[in-house]
Amino acid sequence: MKIPTIADAGSIALIKRLFRDNGAGLTKSYILIMVLGIGIAATAAVHVWIIKDVINEVFLERRADMLFLLSGVIVVNGLVRGFTLYFSTLTIGRVGNAVVARAQRRMFDHLLNLGVDFYSRTPSSDLVTRISHNAAAARDVLTTVFTSTARDLLTLIALITVMIVQSPLMSLIILVIGPITISGIVALVKRARIVARAQFASLSAVISGMQQTAHGIRVIKAFNMEAAIRERMAASIDQVRLRSDKIVRLRARSSPLMEVFGGLAIGGVVLFAGYQTIYLDMQPGAFLSFLAAMALAFEPARRLGYMQIPLEAGLVGVRLMFELLDTKPTMELNADGPDLSVSSGEIVFEHIHFGYAGETPVFRGLDFTAAGGKTTALVGPSGSGKSTMISLIERFYNLEGGRILIDGQDIATVKLSSLHDQIALVSQSTVLFTDTVRQNIRFGRPDATDAEVEQAARAAMAHDFIMAMENGYETVLSDESAPLSGGQRQRIAIARAILRDAAIILLDEATSSLDSESEHQIQLGLEHLIRGRTTIVIAHRLSTVLGADKIAVLVDGRIVEEGCHDTLLALGKHYARFYRLQFERRDVDRPRGGRTPESVALPAE
Ligand code: ADP
Numbered sequence: 001m002k003i004p005t006i007a008d009a010g011s012i013a014l015i016k017r018l019f020r021d022n023g024a025g026l027t028k029s030y031i032l033i034m035v036l037g038i039g040i041a042a043t044a045a046v047h048v049w050i051i052k053d054v055i056n057e058v059f060l061e062r063r064a065d066m067l068f069l070l071s072g073v074i075v076v077n078g079l080v081r082g083f084t085l086y087f088s089t090l091t092i093g094r095v096g097n098a099v100v101a102r103a104q105r106r107m108f109d110h111l112l113n114l115g116v117d118f119y120s121r122t123p124s125s126d127l128v129t130r131i132s133h134n135a136a137a138a139r140d141v142l143t144t145v146f147t148s149t150a151r152d153l154l155t156l157i158a159l160i161t162v163m164i165v166q167s168p169l170m171s172l173i174i175l176v177i178g179p180i181t182i183s184g185i186v187a188l189v190k191r192a193r194i195v196a197r198a199q200f201a202s203l204s205a206v207i208s209g210m211q212q213t214a215h216g217i218r219v220i221k222a223f224n225m226e227a228a229i230r231e232r233m234a235a236s237i238d239q240v241r242l243r244s245d246k247i248v249r250l251r252a253r254s255s256p257l258m259e260v261f262g263g264l265a266i267g268g269v270v271l272f273a274g275y276q277t278i279y280l281d282m283q284p285g286a287f288l289s290f291l292a293a294m295a296l297a298f299e300p301a302r303r304l305g306y307m308q309i310p311l312e313a314g315l316v317g318v319r320l321m322f323e324l325l326d327t328k329p330t331m332e333l334n335a336d337g338p339d340l341s342v343s344s345g346e347i348v349f350e351h352i353h354f355g356y357a358g359e360t361p362v363f364r365g366l367d368f369t370a371a372g373g374k375t376t377a378l379v380g381p382s383g384s385g386k387s388t389m390i391s392l393i394e395r396f397y398n399l400e401g402g403r404i405l406i407d408g409q410d411i412a413t414v415k416l417s418s419l420h421d422q423i424a425l426v427s428q429s430t431v432l433f434t435d436t437v438r439q440n441i442r443f444g445r446p447d448a449t450d451a452e453v454e455q456a457a458r459a460a461m462a463h464d465f466i467m468a469m470e471n472g473y474e475t476v477l478s479d480e481s482a483p484l485s486g487g488q489r490q491r492i493a494i495a496r497a498i499l500r501d502a503a504i505i506l507l508d509e510a511t512s513s514l515d516s517e518s519e520h521q522i523q524l525g526l527e528h529l530i531r532g533r534t535t536i537v538i539a540h541r542l543s544t545v546l547g548a549d550k551i552a553v554l555v556d557g558r559i560v561e562e563g564c565h566d567t568l569l570a571l572g573k574h575y576a577r578f579y580r581l582q583f584e585r586r587d588v589d590r591p592r593g594g595r596t597p598e599s600v601a602l603p604a605e
Contacts, residue, residue: 011311011312011315014141014315014318014319014322015141015145015315017322018099018138018141018142018318019142021106022098022099022102022138022142025098026095026098026099029091029094029095030095032087032091033088033091033092033095033146033150034150036084036087036088036091036150037088037146037149037150037151037154038154039080039081039084039088040081040084040085040088040151040154040155041151041154041155041157041158042158043077043078043080043081043084044081044155044158044159044296045158045159045161045162045293046073046077047074047077047081047292047296048159048162048289048292048293048296049162049166049289049293050070050073050074050077050289051285051288051289051292052166052285052286052288052289053066053070053285054070054285055283055284055285055288055289056283056284056285056286057070057285058070060283060285088150088151092143092146092147092150093143095142095143095146096139096140096142096143097139099135099138099139099142100135100136100138100139103134103135103138103139103321104131104135106325107130107131107134107135107321107324107325108131110324110325110327111127111131111324113329113333114327114329115329115330115331115396115397116391116396116397117330117331117356117357117396117397117398118327118329118330120356121357123204123208124211125204125207125208125210125211126204126208127324128207128211129200129203129204129207130320130321130324133200133203133317134317134318134320134321134324135321136317137313137314137315137316137317137318137321138314138317138318138321140310140313140314140317141311141314141315141317141318144307144310144311144314145311147303147307148303148304148307148311151300152300152301152303152304152307153300153304155296155297155300156297156300156301156304159293159294159296159297159300160174160293160297162289162290162293163290163293163294163297166286166287166289166290166293167273167286167287167290169272170269170272170273170287170290173265173268173269174265177261177264177265180261181257181258181261181305182305184254184257185254185257185305188250188253188254188257189312191250192247192250192251192312192313193312193313193315193316195243195246195247195250196247196312196313196316197316198243199240199243199244199247199313200316200317200320202236202239202240202243203240205236205239206233206236206237206240209229209232209233209236210233213229213233247313254302254305255302257305258298258301258302258305262298262302265294266291266294266295269287269290269291269294270291273287273288273290273291330398331395331398331416332412332416333415333416333417334412334413334414334415334416335415335416335417336415337413337414337415337416338409338413338414338415338418339414339415339418340406340407340409340411340414340415340418340419340421340422341407341409342406342407342422342503342504343372343407344371344372344373344407344534345372345373345406345407345422345503345504345533345534346369346370346371346372346405346406346407346408346534347369347370347372347393347404347405347406347504347534347536348368348369348370348404348405348406349366349367349368349369349389349392349402349404350367350402350403350404350405351365351366351367351401351402351403352365352366352367352368352392352399352401352402352403352404353365353366353399353400353401353402354366354388354392354397354399354400354401355400356397361400361557362385362388362557363385363388363557364557365401365402366385366389366402366557366558366559367559368389368552368559370534370536370550371534371549371550372407372534373532373533373534374534374535374549374550375530375535375536375537375547375548375549375550376535376536376537376548376549376550376551376552377537377538377539377544377545377548377550377551377552378536378537378538378539378552378554379539379545379551379552379553379554379575379578380553380554380555380578381555381578384554384555384556384557385554385556385557386538386554387508387538389536389554390425390506390508390536390538392404393411393423393504393506393536394419394420394423394425394506395411395412395416395419398412399412406419406422406504421502422502422503422504423502423503423504423505423506424444424496424497424498424500424501424502424504424505424506424529425497425506425507426490426493426494426496426497426505426506426507426508426529427493427508428508428509428510429510430489430490430492430493432477432484432489432492433477434476434477435476435477436473436474436475436476436477437466437469437472437473437474437475437477437492438450438453438473438474440477440492440496441453441456441457441462441492441495441496441499442499443496444456444495444496444497444498444499444500445499445500445501448499450473452499453473453495453499454473456495456496456498456499457473457492457495459495459498459525459528459529460491460492460494460495460498460525460528460529461491461494461521461522461524461525462488462491462492462494462495462525465488465491485518486510486518487515487518487519487521487522488518490510490522491521491522491525494522494525494526494529495525497529498525498528498529502533503533503534504533504534504535504536505529505530505533505534505535505536505537506535506536506537507526507530507535507536507537507538508537508538509537509538509539509540509541509544510540519541523543527547539551545565546565548564548565549564550562550563550564551563551564551565551568551575553568553574553575553578555574560573560574561573561574561575563575
């Protein structure tokens with residue numbers, strides 16, 4: 001995916017947008033985090049500030065009244081500090097979780113609005129990574145920003161203030177050490193950013209490798225491809241490890257940098273303060289307070305330098321998330337357009353030009369008509385464009401030229417959802433969702449009653465096998481665990497389509513052969529489904545072409561012949577050749593002349 005709208009925006013711009021996008025509803029939490037941050041900084045300052053009085057008043061001056069007062073202040077201060085830290089951590093954590101949930105919802109909503117064209121050019125592993133990893137990255141960035149600004153930065157400012165007040169002269173040391181350390185950190189951050197990007201790419205490779213393996217496990221096993229797959233996966237995993245190691249190395253380098261310069265600073269201060277106390281007889285309270293402030297400042301300062309690296313790594317994810325959210329849907333939904341109104345259901349392709357992005361055109365001026373209420377069978381070699389015709393009627397893709405009319409209305413101008421309402425698509429591979437059988441059928445029409453669902457299942461010849469399952473209609477199906485045969489899955493899909501009660505049926509017949517009993521049942525279900533409706537079917541079975549009102553033969557994106565079976569066979573051209581090659585060859589096992597609508601599975605092209 002390359003829609004680099006904000007890919008090059010600066011890190012600050014990204015963080016700003018992250019806050020803006022997550023502003024609504026969270027403003028109160030943001031304010032609370034800042035207030036608690038001020039509390040944390042103030043208590044840190046009190047802790048070190050008080051050291052001066054403890055040393056000078058209690059230990060040197062030996063004042064008993066101050067002893068109790070100061071001890072009391074220290075205890076109360078610790079109490080306040082403990083609670084502010086607790087609530088701050090709690091609030092930051094909660095805001096982070098809310099941001100993840102929100103980011104995932106937004107990405108998912110957005111993905112649902114994107115067209116089929118987007119999905120065909122984006123690997124699903126990429127999307128999985130984005131919705132899991134990148135949403136978490138948004139949390140990491142926000143948490144880091146909060147912890148470092150609302151806590152560390154404020155604490156640092158408070159402590160430096162204490163240092164300057166206690167000893168302006170010694171504070172000069174910060175001016176020397178500070179910039180050197182910062183420039184070292186900046187160099188490390190730059191490199192970490194590059195590595196983090198590469199790491200994301202390798203991680204995607206690991207996830208996509210896993211998905212492909214799960215998908216293709218049968219092929220992998222059948223072809224003994226385990227070793228090769230293992231090697232490929234190992235290489236991807238190793239890459240992730242090496243890059244993670246590199247990030248660890250870069251992170252680790254920030255520690256010696258800070259420690260060495262920190263040691264130098266503290267050593268210098270001890271030398272200066274000790275000299276003044278020993279030789280110039282000055283009270284050590286202020287120096288000790290200064291030293292404590294510096295020691296305490298060390299940790300937030302280190303974290304502030306250090307946080308740049310996880311922040312940069314997180315921003316890579318946030319950037320990718322925004323890239324996805326900024327992908328514009330290419331399909332006009334026509335949400336305010338007129339509804340498609342269907343009378344006869346005639347479908348007309350008017351001089352269609354179409355090609356998949358970056359591919360050679362599939363159609364160059366295709367004209368085609370499917371009569372309303374009739375069944376049109378599409379036959380033709382693989383790759384001739386049959387499935388593409390179905391996709392274009394569903395308006396999954398934009399046309400390059402021409403129009404598709406349903407009862408005279410251009411489908412590009414009507415409300416897209418109203419187009420889909422009028423169509424039932426039964427595709428080759430039945431998609432079942434992890435839900436009950438009843439619900440899976442009900443997807444055809446969400447407001448259908450239980451009785452209607454069962455009626456549709458009966459018509460699709462699915463009722464009996466559903467009832468034979470342990471929990472009947474309440475059996476939960478999932479892609480892996482559902483003990484359904486291919487034929488049963490298809491019948492559920494047919495029931496879903498029957499329930500939809502759409503005027504137009506688009507049917508991509510399964511190429512896989514089924515046992516003749518299943519075939520017969522499916523045939524009966526289909527007959528019920530397509531009766532009286534405009535049906536376009538990609539035909540793979542002899543019974544289908546025999547039963548069709550019209551057969552259209554598609555070759556290389558053009559309709560080369562149209563007519564009924566007998567006419568086309570008598571013509572002795574394209575269809576006759578297909579018939580011999582694909583349909584008749586399977587017929588050799590059957591009694592001669594047995595052209596019954598009995599199902600005969602056609603081989604996949
Ligand atoms: P058929 O259904 O007749 O087998 P298709 O409509 O699937 O043919 O394919 C027509 C042509 O379009 C083929 O050359 C095929 O490779 C190409 N094609 C199909 N789907 C896509 C896609 N999602 N992206 C790019 N090219 C595609």
